[in-house]
Amino acid sequence: MFSKICVIAASLLFTCAVTASPLTPRFSTECCANFGSSNDPSVMTLLGLLGVPIPDPPTFVGLSCSPYDGTTPCNGFIFGCNDVYGGGLIAVGCGGLPN
Numbered sequence: 001m002f003s004k005i006c007v008i009a010a011s012l013l014f015t016c017a018v019t020a021s022p023l024t025p026r027f028s029t030e031c032c033a034n035f036g037s038s039n040d041p042s043v044m045t046l047l048g049l050l051g052v053p054i055p056d057p058p059t060f061v062g063l064s065c066s067p068y069d070g071t072t073p074c075n076g077f078i079f080g081c082n083d084v085y086g087g088g089l090i091a092v093g094c095g096g097l098p099n
Contacts, residue, residue, distance in 0.1 A: 028084045030091045032062030033076035037093065047092075052085050055092055062091035 039058035082093030
């Protein structure tokens with residue numbers, strides 16, 4: 001799990017540096033490639049590097065997400081998330097939805 005998060009973190013940091021898009025919160029249903037807990041040290045580090053507030057109490061964090069509308073298959077995990085940052089790079093405050 002840690003190695004997956006490290007690989008995702010490296011790709012997210014590269015994408016953020018290339019796109020330079022602001023981290024704007026928004027609610028969305030997301031299809032995420034991976035997820036972790038906001039109290040996991042590696043996830044906390046990633047959130048801190050990207051300037052995303054660390055939620056308290058801890059919650060699920062979706063990683064490498066894209067908007068999901070139910071019309072196409074999701075090969076990852078479907079979440080309803082309170083805040084989505086960086087065009088879906090990080091989704092915070094997520095709860096699972098049935099596939």
